[in-house]
Every structure is written in structure tokens, then in C-alpha cells.
Amino acid sequence: MFDILMYLFENLVHNESDMMVDQDELTDELIRAGFHHDEIYKALAWLEKLCELQSTDDNPYLQFTNSPSTIRVYTFEEQQRLDSQSQGFLLFLEQINVLETATREMVIDRVMELDTKEFCLVDLKWVVLMVLFNVPGKELAYEQMEELLFDTPDGLLH
Known part of the structure; x- marks a missing residue:
């Protein structure tokens, strides 16, 4: 799928x-x-x-507000799909304002609905990109995510 x-x-x-x-x-x-x-x-x-999920009427996640003092606790099922690296990446995306609370929840919702046994960080990045593409007003966040996904650094990494 x-x-x-x-x-x-x-x-x-x-x-x-x-x-x-x-x-x-x-x-x-x-x-x-x-x-x-x-x-x-x-x-x-x-x-x-x-x-x-684009529609405010059909999107239960839009009720969430952004608050830097809140922490997302993952359910057992979510932890089975999203390893610590993926959870850390979602937190990173929130910290750099690519995701906000509502879009993070949309990403997790779509990840949990994937019919796949194996799921990795690269797959998560693609799901984030798909979600951001489909959320009106998130064009800048989409562009940032595209850069994170496709751009490779030049030169040596230390």
C-alpha cells in the first residue's frame, strides 16, 4: 500500500x-x-x-492548540509503529515549526492507518510530506520538509 x-x-x-x-x-x-x-x-x-482532514469540520485534530509546555505521549500501538528515532524526528519538526500540534496528529493518524509491517524514518518523512501537501496554508512547511527530504549536504560531514 x-x-x-x-x-x-x-x-x-x-x-x-x-x-x-x-x-x-x-x-x-x-x-x-x-x-x-x-x-x-x-x-x-x-x-x-x-x-x-483538510476540512475543519471533519478534522478532530484542529482542536489542538500549540503549547511548548505539552509533551506527546505515544500509545503502545504508536510506539510499535513509530520507533524512538521517528518520535524524535516528529519532535524536531515541531521545534523547527514544520509541524504544529494539529499537523503532527494528522501525521500520526495517517501513519497508524498504513497497512504495512515495516515502517522506517524515510517512510515517516514521506508521510509528513503528503500530509503537509494536503493541508491548506502549509506551503512553507511543505517546502521546508521537501528540503529535509531531498537536499543532501555538500562537502564532508564531521
Whole structure:
């Protein structure tokens, strides 16, 4: 399922394709690309839920306010999916204002809905990018996240 999300994001979003794609056409394209029906439907449902989170009426996470004195405590299930490195990265993104409380919760929500056994930091970065892309008014945060994901430092690292 995550491979399909990555395929869609890289081929539709980064190529600036028309975002109004017929679901049947999209499904046919994904089948031609080698993906299975079940995984395609799961990925499309995942994306549909992500799009629903754009609306303030459907987004329970927008009730959260940013407060530097609060600490996010992860549930057992979240800890199973998000290791300490991933949790630290989410905290880092909050500290540099790429994520705020609501968008962090949206990221965690989408991570927990992924139908995958293995999940790593690179996968988390892509989920963050997908969430920020879909939240109106987060263009600067999206650009910052893109730089974190794609830019590699020049020269020697000490």
C-alpha cells in the first residue's frame, strides 16, 4: 500500500499532473504499473481520509492548540509503529515549526492507518510530506520538509 502512495505522490504531485483524476482511470493505471486491486483500494481510501482532514469540520485534530509546555505521549500501538528515532524526528519538526500540534496528529493518524509491517524514518518523512501537501496554508512547511527530504549536504560531514 505504501508503495502505491509513493508512486501516486511522485507521479501525480511532483509532476504537477491534473489533480482531478478519475478513480477508474487511476485504478487502471496502477494495475498497469503492477499493483494489486486490494492494495490500490486501501491506498485510495487512505488518501481519501487524508483529504477529509483538510476540512475543519471533519478534522478532530484542529482542536489542538500549540503549547511548548505539552509533551506527546505515544500509545503502545504508536510506539510499535513509530520507533524512538521517528518520535524524535516528529519532535524536531515541531521545534523547527514544520509541524504544529494539529499537523503532527494528522501525521500520526495517517501513519497508524498504513497497512504495512515495516515502517522506517524515510517512510515517516514521506508521510509528513503528503500530509503537509494536503493541508491548506502549509506551503512553507511543505517546502521546508521537501528540503529535509531531498537536499543532501555538500562537502564532508564531521
